[in-house]
Amino acid sequence: MAEAREQVESLVKRGYEHGFSTDIESDTLPPGLDEGVVREISKRKDEPEWLLAWRLKAFRHWQTMTPPAWANLKIEPIDFQAISYFSAPKTKAKYASMDEVDPKLLATYEKLGVPLHERARLAGVAVDAVFDSVSVGTTFKAELGKVGVIFCSFSEAVREYPELVRAHLGTVVPIQDNYFAALNSAVFSDGSFVYIPKNTRCPMELSTYFRINAINTGQFERTLIIAEDDSYVSYLEGCTAPMRDENQLHAAVVELVAFDRAQIKYSTVQNWYPGDEEGRGGIYNFVTKRGECRGVKSRISWTQVETGSAITWKYPSCVLKGDDSSGEFYSVALTNHHQQADTGTKMIHIGKNTKSHIISKGISAGRGQNAYRGLVKIEKSADGARNYTQCDSLLMGKRCGAHTYPYIEVKNPSAIVEHEATTSKISDDQLFYCLSRGIGQEDAVSMIVDGFCKQVFKELPMEFAVEAKKLLEVSLEGSVG
Amino acid sequence: MLNIQNLHVRVAGKDILKGLSLHVKAGEVHAIMGPNGAGKSTLGYAIAGRAGYEISEGSVTFNGRDITTMAVEERAQAGLFLAFQYPVEIPGVNNTYFLRAALNAKRKANDLKPLDSREFLKLVREKLKVLHISDDLLSRAVNEGFSGGEKKRNEIFQMAVLEPTLAILDETDSGLDIDSLKIVAEGVNRLRRKDRAFVVVTHYQRLLDYIEPDFVHVLADGRIVQSGDKTLAAQLEDHGYGWIKERQIKEGAGA
Numbered sequence: 001m002a003e004a005r006e007q008v009e010s011l012v013k014r015g016y017e018h019g020f021s022t023d024i025e026s027d028t029l030p031p032g033l034d035e036g037v038v039r040e041i042s043k044r045k046d047e048p049e050w051l052l053a054w055r056l057k058a059f060r061h062w063q064t065m066t067p068p069a070w071a072n073l074k075i076e077p078i079d080f081q082a083i084s085y086f087s088a089p090k091t092k093a094k095y096a097s098m099d100e101v102d103p104k105l106l107a108t109y110e111k112l113g114v115p116l117h118e119r120a121r122l123a124g125v126a127v128d129a130v131f132d133s134v135s136v137g138t139t140f141k142a143e144l145g146k147v148g149v150i151f152c153s154f155s156e157a158v159r160e161y162p163e164l165v166r167a168h169l170g171t172v173v174p175i176q177d178n179y180f181a182a183l184n185s186a187v188f189s190d191g192s193f194v195y196i197p198k199n200t201r202c203p204m205e206l207s208t209y210f211r212i213n214a215i216n217t218g219q220f221e222r223t224l225i226i227a228e229d230d231s232y233v234s235y236l237e238g239c240t241a242p243m244r245d246e247n248q249l250h251a252a253v254v255e256l257v258a259f260d261r262a263q264i265k266y267s268t269v270q271n272w273y274p275g276d277e278e279g280r281g282g283i284y285n286f287v288t289k290r291g292e293c294r295g296v297k298s299r300i301s302w303t304q305v306e307t308g309s310a311i312t313w314k315y316p317s318c319v320l321k322g323d324d325s326s327g328e329f330y331s332v333a334l335t336n337h338h339q340q341a342d343t344g345t346k347m348i349h350i351g352k353n354t355k356s357h358i359i360s361k362g363i364s365a366g367r368g369q370n371a372y373r374g375l376v377k378i379e380k381s382a383d384g385a386r387n388y389t390q391c392d393s394l395l396m397g398k399r400c401g402a403h404t405y406p407y408i409e410v411k412n413p414s415a416i417v418e419h420e421a422t423t424s425k426i427s428d429d430q431l432f433y434c435l436s437r438g439i440g441q442e443d444a445v446s447m448i449v450d451g452f453c454k455q456v457f458k459e460l461p462m463e464f465a466v467e468a469k470k471l472l473e474v475s476l477e478g479s480v481g
Numbered sequence: 482m483l484n485i486q487n488l489h490v491r492v493a494g495k496d497i498l499k500g501l502s503l504h505v506k507a508g509e510v511h512a513i514m515g516p517n518g519a520g521k522s523t524l525g526y527a528i529a530g531r532a533g534y535e536i537s538e539g540s541v542t543f544n545g546r547d548i549t550t551m552a553v554e555e556r557a558q559a560g561l562f563l564a565f566q567y568p569v570e571i572p573g574v575n576n577t578y579f580l581r582a583a584l585n586a587k588r589k590a591n592d593l594k595p596l597d598s599r600e601f602l603k604l605v606r607e608k609l610k611v612l613h614i615s616d617d618l619l620s621r622a623v624n625e626g627f628s629g630g631e632k633k634r635n636e637i638f639q640m641a642v643l644e645p646t647l648a649i650l651d652e653t654d655s656g657l658d659i660d661s662l663k664i665v666a667e668g669v670n671r672l673r674r675k676d677r678a679f680v681v682v683t684h685y686q687r688l689l690d691y692i693e694p695d696f697v698h699v700l701a702d703g704r705i706v707q708s709g710d711k712t713l714a715a716q717l718e719d720h721g722y723g724w725i726k727e728r729q730i731k732e733g734a735g736a
Contacts, residue, residue: 428532429569433623436529437583437639438557438590447582451573451622 029086035059038186041086045155048162058175058185065179071342072371072403073311075284078249085187085220149202149233150195154222157193164195168226172255172292172319180251181288188222188253196231196262205461207236221252227262229295234265236464248273250309252287260295260322265303267460269468272308274475279338279367282310289316290346293325293354301328302345303459305468307475310339315373317346320354320382327356330456332468334475335368335400344373344405349382349415358389359455364400365476371403378415385415393423394452396445396476446473482507482678483528483647488539490520490527497523499703500539503680505647510679512689512714515700516722521682522566524700525651529563530556543647557583558590562645564636566652571623576635577605579623580642587643608641612668630661637668648672649680654688666691686718699725 029037038059042052067078144151150161157165175185196202227233250272256264266289275282285308291300302316312335318327329345347356362370370393378385393402408417426448434444450457450469457465483505490498497520505511515521527534528541530553541549548556571579585595596604602619609616614634624632633653640648650669654662669679669692681692689697689711697714699707699722707713707725717725 427569430571432531432553433565433569433571434579434583435553436531436557436563437579437643438554438586439579439583440554440586443582443586447574447579448571451571454573 029084031084032081033083033085033187037085041187041189044086045158047158050162050166051158054170054175055186055188058182059187061176062179062182062186065182067179071313071373072369072405073313073340073342075311078284080183083249086189144203147200147203148197149200150193151206152193154188154191154193154224157195157224161193161195164226165193165224168224168255168257170255172257172290173253173288178288180286181253184220184222184251184253184288188220191221191223191252191254192225192235193223194225194233194235196227196233198228199230200228201231202233205234205236207238219248219250219252221250221254223252223254225254225256225264225266227256227258227264227298229260229262231259231262232265233263234461235267236461237266237268238271238464238467249284250286252289254287254289254316256289256291256300258291258293258295258298258300258325261297262295263299263301264291265301266291266316267464268302268304268306269460269464269471270304270306270308270312271471273310274308274337274339275310277337279310282339283308285309285312285314287314289314290319291317291327292319293322293327293351295325296322296351297324298322299326299328301330301459303328303330303456305332305453305456305460305464305471306341306343307332307334307336307471309341312339312341312343314343315345315375317348317375318356319348319350320356321350322354323351324353325351326354328459329356329358329360330459331359332361332363332453332456332472333370333372334363334365334472335370336365336475338367340369342371342373344371344375346375346377347387349376349378349385349387349412351382353384353386354382355386356388358387358391360389360391361453361456362391362393362402363396363449363452363472363476364393364402365396367399369401369403371405373405373407375407375409376417377407378410378412378417380411382412383414385412385417387415387417389417389419390455391419391421392452393421394449395423395425442477445476449476482544483680484540484542485528486540488524488527488541489537490523491535491537492523492533496537497703498527501700501704503698503705505678505680507646507678508673508675509695510673510681510692512692512694512697512711513680513682513700513705514684514686514697514714514717517684519700520703521684521700522651525563525649525680525682528556528649529553529561554586555590557643557645558587560646562640562643562648564633564640564648564650564653566655568624568627568632568636570625570627572625574623576621576623577602577619580605580639583639584643605642608638611671612638612641613664614638614668629656630658630664633657633661633665634668637665637672641668641672646676647678647680649682651682652684653681654683654685662688663691686714689714701725 029040038055042055173181175182194206225235256266258264272283272285293300300318306312316329320327327347333341333343335341344360345358358374360372362372364370372391374389376387376389391404395402402423404421406419410417426445430448431444449472457468460468485501485503488498488501513521523534527536536549540547543561581601588595618635618638624635627635653665666688681694694711697709697711698705
């Protein structure tokens with residue numbers, strides 16, 4: 001046992017391997033938020049009048065709101081005036097090819113494991129790299145263009161496809177939806193825009209990488225994905241961030257719209273700096289993600305593996321408007337050391353014969369606090385609605401916590417709603433069984449946890465599943481004592 | 482191969498084994514029988530090194546090495562195998578994946594190159610054929626949803642793949658019907674080798690009709706109180722464990 005403890009200690013001391021920052025000059029606004037800042041952001045991005053008006057409306061509404069306090073989270077009060085709301089690398093121009101991009105930027109991507117040219121091409125994945133608040137380049141635009149798929153930065157979409165953006169922005173997450181959505185709507189920096197035309201299956205998985213760089217810069221990403229009738233897209237979101245002392249706020253908004261018989265698959269593997277062993281300095285991940293199954297037989301599925309951030313607060317949700325539409329939510333959320341998570345989903349059933357499927361796996365270790373909060377709402381109009389929810393918690397150690405807050409509101413008597421929940425710990429019996437076959441302690445824990453998460457991992461696209469497993473292993477190192 | 486001298490084992494503050502001695506040579510099959518509470522499972526767990534089974538006195542050497550200071554996985558890598566009475570389920574962990582991890586851990590510890598999945602699958606299919614076990618075992622999670630018989634067969638299958646030098650079967654026959662029992666016994670018999678030893682812990686004599694032991698020991702009150710050959714098992718079957726107790730008392734009184 002003494003050996004095991006030494007091993008554990010040395011692994012815990014292993015630093016967050018992505019901790020570093022780039023030296024590049026940043027065009028950063030001084031901290032503070034007022035109407036002038038909102039106008040300045042819009043001006044620097046050359047935005048049309050209607051978008052500035054939208055931002056201002058959101059900002060004015062935000063000023064009337066107060067931060068919500070109902071979550072099972074201990075949050076240090078955020079000083080919104082101490083954050084800088086815009087940061088752009090000096091080299092702002094768009095490039096015809098990757099060769100023209102600032103080499104320092106490319107080196108950053110290299111370190112993050114995103115060599116745009118090589119890896120993207122080999123994997124056949126188009127990468128929209130967002131560096132701080134401004135997009136740098138988009139590969140494979142041409143190839144996607146051949147089938148009419150638009151995958152670009154949000155800023156570019158505003159310039160090139162304003163009608164599309166204007167028609168859908170804020171229709172799934174309105175500016176009044178919640179405090180952080182209102183803030184995001186006012187000061188959003190950039191994000192991804194995806195449009196899949198009718199009868200089109202997007203030929204490759206789309207992915208995006210983020211990086212929060214400059215000190216005290218909140219990252220306010222805005223993403224909009226539109227899938228027309230009979231289309232399909234799989235979108236991957238994976239993030240890394242450098243080590244910082246100050247807490248960094250990430251209040252993103254993601255809106256998905258699926259029309260008749262369309263399918264959107266949105267996968268996230270999140271690896272943000274979780275704070276040091278004492279819980280200091282990690283990222284605050286307060287995200288509003290929502291998909292609307294607007295068309296009949298449309299499908300939206302959210303798959304997430306959340307192992308980073310100091311505080312994770314998000315409920316990727318589905319609004320099931322179209323008849324026969326379905327929503328799915330698969331999640332693995334890990335809290336270790338002093339991490340906190342209050343995460344789950346909302347499935348709102350409105351159309352007829354709608355289905356929702358929820359699989360939530362929470363793993364708590366160290367002093368982590370993990371809460372699942374789920375809402376299954378069956379409206380009066382939702383004849384024949386079906387929901388299945390499975391919510392499993394795994395506790396590793398004596399000082400962590402798992403909490404479950406399921407809300408079920410049913411207004412239609414034909415609904416069938418199932419809820420199953422388990423809470424367990426890695427049993428000594430299971431560990432001993434593995435050890436008695438010659439498998440070492442760390443490997444045994446990884447194996448058992450992986451088995452626990454299997455139902456969720458198999459929903460991830462292949463390359464993500466591998467990264468997710470590794471991530472979980474690294475995040476769990478030193479958690480079994 | 483296995484030399485246990487005067488072993489005292491304490492579990493949750495209670496003395497369970499009180500001076501057990503046992504000597505097993507390669508190629509031998511030893512049966513350990515005894516009434517409930519005698520300490521039969523405790524013996525298996527103590528040899529395997531389970532936490533909570535405190536060795537307060539005595540020694541256990543395996544191939545000349547004192548294994549009481551070795552970690553559980555190291556003992557397994559050195560060639561020890563424990564077939565559980567109640568094999569636990571590990572949901573979501575594929576049986577084949579699990580076994581390959583175990584075998585490669587053992588190979589690594591013994592400076593052998595690990596097997597890749599193709600080589601491993603080939604090895605595994607050969608073993609399955611020999612044991613007459615269906616290969617749907619390969620695609621299932623470890624013991625998940627297995628019937629009692631399937632769990633025991635899985636233990637034997639693991640033993641066949643890992644090729645231990647000393648296998649301890651902890652009440653392998655408990656909960657089995659006669660057909661499952663025969664399959665398990667046949668599997669064990671096919672694994673008998675000159676360089677391998679078995680310690681078969683059982684409550685009933687029935688298993689020993691199919692797995693013929695070279696030696697039979699009776700474990701009662703934390704010690705081995707009687708040893709003999711396979712006829713001892715038949716005698717126990719006829720007279721019951723009480724008979725041993727009586728003989729002990731008589732001998733005690735006589736001394």
